[in-house]
Amino acid sequence: MALVALACWALLAALHTRGSGLPDGHGPDAAHTAADHLAMHHAATQPAAEHTGSWLAAQGSWLLMAPAMMLPSALPAARHVALNSRWRRRQRGSAVFVATYLAVWLLFGSVVVSIAGWAHLPTGASWPLVLALVVAAGWELTAVKRRCLRGCHRTVPLPPDGWKADAACARFGLRYGWSCFGACWALMLPMALAGHASLLLMVVLTAIVVAQEGLVKGTRLGGAAALVLVVAAATVAVAA
Amino acid sequence: MTDLFVRQDIWALEQEQPWHPITHAYALAVREMRTRPPDHPTSWTYQTAVHWKTGSNPGPFMNQCQHNTWFFFPWHRMFLYWFEQTARSIIRTLPEVDEQTKDIWALPYWDYWDPRPPGATQPPPFKDSLPPPFRTTTMPNGEPNPLFEPLRNRARPRKALPPQPIVPLVAMNRGDRLPRQVTSPIRALTELFFSDPAGVAGGFGGPVTGFHHFGEDPPNTAGALEITPHGSVHNGVGGKDGLMTFLRTSPGDPIFWLHHANVDRLWEVWLGQHDPQNPSARTNPTNTRWTGFQFQFKDEHDQPVTRIKTPGEVVDLARLGFRYADVSLPAELQEAVPMPLEPAPDRPPELVGATDQPLELTGDRATVRFPVSRPAGPLSRTEAATPARVYLVVEDVEADTNPGIVYAVFANVPDDDDDPTNDAHYVGNLSLFGIESSRDLDQDHAGGLRFAFDITDLYTELRGQGRWNEEQVTVTFEPLGLVPAGDAEAAEADLELDVAEDEEEVVPPVTVGRVSLFYQ
Numbered sequence: 001m002a003l004v005a006l007a008c009w010a011l012l013a014a015l016h017t018r019g020s021g022l023p024d025g026h027g028p029d030a031a032h033t034a035a036d037h038l039a040m041h042h043a044a045t046q047p048a049a050e051h052t053g054s055w056l057a058a059q060g061s062w063l064l065m066a067p068a069m070m071l072p073s074a075l076p077a078a079r080h081v082a083l084n085s086r087w088r089r090r091q092r093g094s095a096v097f098v099a100t101y102l103a104v105w106l107l108f109g110s111v112v113v114s115i116a117g118w119a120h121l122p123t124g125a126s127w128p129l130v131l132a133l134v135v136a137a138g139w140e141l142t143a144v145k146r147r148c149l150r151g152c153h154r155t156v157p158l159p160p161d162g163w164k165a166d167a168a169c170a171r172f173g174l175r176y177g178w179s180c181f182g183a184c185w186a187l188m189l190p191m192a193l194a195g196h197a198s199l200l201l202m203v204v205l206t207a208i209v210v211a212q213e214g215l216v217k218g219t220r221l222g223g224a225a226a227l228v229l230v231v232a233a234a235t236v237a238v239a240a
Numbered sequence: 241m242t243d244l245f246v247r248q249d250i251w252a253l254e255q256e257q258p259w260h261p262i263t264h265a266y267a268l269a270v271r272e273m274r275t276r277p278p279d280h281p282t283s284w285t286y287q288t289a290v291h292w293k294t295g296s297n298p299g300p301f302m303n304q305c306q307h308n309t310w311f312f313f314p315w316h317r318m319f320l321y322w323f324e325q326t327a328r329s330i331i332r333t334l335p336e337v338d339e340q341t342k343d344i345w346a347l348p349y350w351d352y353w354d355p356r357p358p359g360a361t362q363p364p365p366f367k368d369s370l371p372p373p374f375r376t377t378t379m380p381n382g383e384p385n386p387l388f389e390p391l392r393n394r395a396r397p398r399k400a401l402p403p404q405p406i407v408p409l410v411a412m413n414r415g416d417r418l419p420r421q422v423t424s425p426i427r428a429l430t431e432l433f434f435s436d437p438a439g440v441a442g443g444f445g446g447p448v449t450g451f452h453h454f455g456e457d458p459p460n461t462a463g464a465l466e467i468t469p470h471g472s473v474h475n476g477v478g479g480k481d482g483l484m485t486f487l488r489t490s491p492g493d494p495i496f497w498l499h500h501a502n503v504d505r506l507w508e509v510w511l512g513q514h515d516p517q518n519p520s521a522r523t524n525p526t527n528t529r530w531t532g533f534q535f536q537f538k539d540e541h542d543q544p545v546t547r548i549k550t551p552g553e554v555v556d557l558a559r560l561g562f563r564y565a566d567v568s569l570p571a572e573l574q575e576a577v578p579m580p581l582e583p584a585p586d587r588p589p590e591l592v593g594a595t596d597q598p599l600e601l602t603g604d605r606a607t608v609r610f611p612v613s614r615p616a617g618p619l620s621r622t623e624a625a626t627p628a629r630v631y632l633v634v635e636d637v638e639a640d641t642n643p644g645i646v647y648a649v650f651a652n653v654p655d656d657d658d659d660p661t662n663d664a665h666y667v668g669n670l671s672l673f674g675i676e677s678s679r680d681l682d683q684d685h686a687g688g689l690r691f692a693f694d695i696t697d698l699y700t701e702l703r704g705q706g707r708w709n710e711e712q713v714t715v716t717f718e719p720l721g722l723v724p725a726g727d728a729e730a731a732e733a734d735l736e737l738d739v740a741e742d743e744e745e746v747v748p749p750v751t752v753g754r755v756s757l758f759y760q
Binding site for chain 1: 590754
């Protein structure tokens with residue numbers, strides 16, 4: 001899992017540095033967002049094939065970002081599955097858990113990227129990203145966020161053998177994914193809009209996710225996280 | 241060198257003089273603290289909130305208690321220290337307290353370990369019953385007794401008794417006894433290591449964590465002494481709805497502080513077994529992650545403290561200015577089976593068997609069985625393929641409310657043994673202290689409790705006798721109720737009458753997600 005996350009980060013960094021690899025020239029010189037992808041290509045005059053290609057590119061971008069950003073915080077839960085499975089089922093149990101967990105995030109990304117495209121967000125505008133960061137900051141201060149964060153630490157009983165074991169690992173992945181979604185959807189919203197063009201933002205948001213889900217005192221970091229997000233929003237707004 | 245304050249056993253004080261001046265001064269301090277503004281450290285409400293406080297913004301000084309972590313002992317020692325400082329400062333202002341008592345007052349401790357079995361013929365007092373000053377409704381002068389708390393473990397009502405101003409038949413408050421499995425420190429004191437990072441169980445002092453209010457990291461299990469007697473006595477004294485049962489209310493019962501003083505004393509008893517020839521055993525952690533971790537408290541002047549706020553500052557009692565009157569080893573410890581002398585091996589623990597569906601505990605004896613397979617991991621590749629450690633794990637233990645019951649856990653009790661509570665298959669307790677927060681996502685506990693028992697000694701003994709079943713494990717959960725004080729026949733009669741009078745009482749269920757066995 002850690003290797004998968006690292007590989008995703010490496011690939012995203014390479015794409016970012018080269019400013020290529022995906023259609024539409026993501027990179028330092030092309031500050032287009034994932035929403036830009038779709039907004040630009042959603043015009044009625046856009047050929048259908050090109051629009052589909054951009055949509056796929058945005059989805060591909062998300063396909064790398066989701067594991068890169070969300071797998072690190074899930075490592076302890078995956079380790080819990082491995083340690084509490086029979087020796088020969090350790091990798092299988094962890095794989096089932098991770099697959100269902102990531103499915104939740106891939107579904108989220110797919111929906112948000114699609115909606116962003118259909119919403120005709122202005123090309124090159126920074127306000128959607130600023131708005132998303134402000135929303136994320138506000139979400140950090142809610143009781144629902146804290147509840148979901150605590151839910152990320154819950155485990156489910158794992159039967160030792162057979163289909164019951166697989167089903168429990170899948171159920172754990174879904175439950176963990178659902179709690180994690182409730183805690184972090186607002187943090188991932190900026191990335192769904194910004195795409196991998198903002199590698200620095202990815203790093204900052206991933207650090208918040210890992211700190212909150214990984215540290216035992218994570219639920220008490222809401223205020224600090226909100227402050228970081230507000231600063232990020234202000235930085236984006238000023239730089240625009 | 242200044243004289244050290246001496247924390248004395250409440251039973252020794254009682255023996256010296258009923259309502260000893262030390263005890264009386266404590267009662268007056270409690271009464272005074274209950275009149276102070278709730279947001280000031282000298283108030284009873286504030287001190288309770290330091291341990292646990294509901295609400296979204298408790299601030300840095302409240303809701304700070306540490307459980308299921310290696311900070312359990314040092315944090316509670318600091319908590320007691322600052323409470324004691326506050327209480328002493330109040331006592332020194334009270335005109336009813338004599339000057340000598342003002343000079344020497346220290347928080348007493350309640351040593352509840354009483355090896356006498358149920359129905360013992362020796363005369364009371366039984367140390368595992370509540371000391372008299374805590375269960376009488378009035379002080380000697382007839383004024384209401386601040387140490388009396390009506391919300392404690394109660395037996396079922398008996399209609400035959402006339403009505404009384406205080407709820408009749410409060411079991412702890414009428415001098416009934418906690419069971420020996422609830423009060424016994426023996427098993428915990430046999431632990432060799434403060435924490436055992438490579439193992440599954442929590443060692444003596446709890447697992448290595450960061451700040452850990454209660455259950456932020458559910459896979460963690462408490463240290464042996466935190467489970468029993470600490471958690472078990474909490475539940476035993478509090479029962480279903482008593483203050484001592486719940487994290488948010490327990491410091492509100494004046495006996496809480498004496499209970500924790502005893503827990504703190506047992507830490508010293510454990511350290512007293514340190515053997516220089518085995519330097520890593522029975523000693524405190526030296527890791528700076530433990531010694532240097534800072535907690536926050538306020539003193540009696542409402543000022544944040546600048547000292548006595550890290551574990552490293554509280555390991556030396558003399559530095560704190562006090563000692564315990566008695567830190568000798570319980571005689572029964574000599575008969576206990578010694579724990580393995582080496583830390584858990586480096587290889588990972590391996591699951592060799594588990595239940596495949598949850599179990600519900602509803603106040604009756606419950607038994608589960610599950611098959612055990614041969615290890616397939618690194619252990620199988622060792623020469624002997626015999627585990628250096630064997631753990632019985634009871635995990636994902638959840639409930640909506642605390643049933644006020646402690647469940648004793650037994651492994652591989654023979655089917656023809658009708659009285660498992662007296663046999664050698666006892667491995668520990670499900671203490672359930674704090675379980676009410678296991679499903680409460682509004683609090684800093686996110687999941688079920690986990691109990692990991694190192695049963696290497698039992699495994700070794702039974703295997704040596706050819707009685708360890710390599711194919712299957714049987715685990716029995718036995719509810720532990722209060723033991724009526726007095727002679728055996730009267731006690732039995734009491735108990736039967738109580739049960740007959742209250743057949744409709746429903747015990748809140750506790751769900752056990754999984755019971756499993758690990759070899760390492």
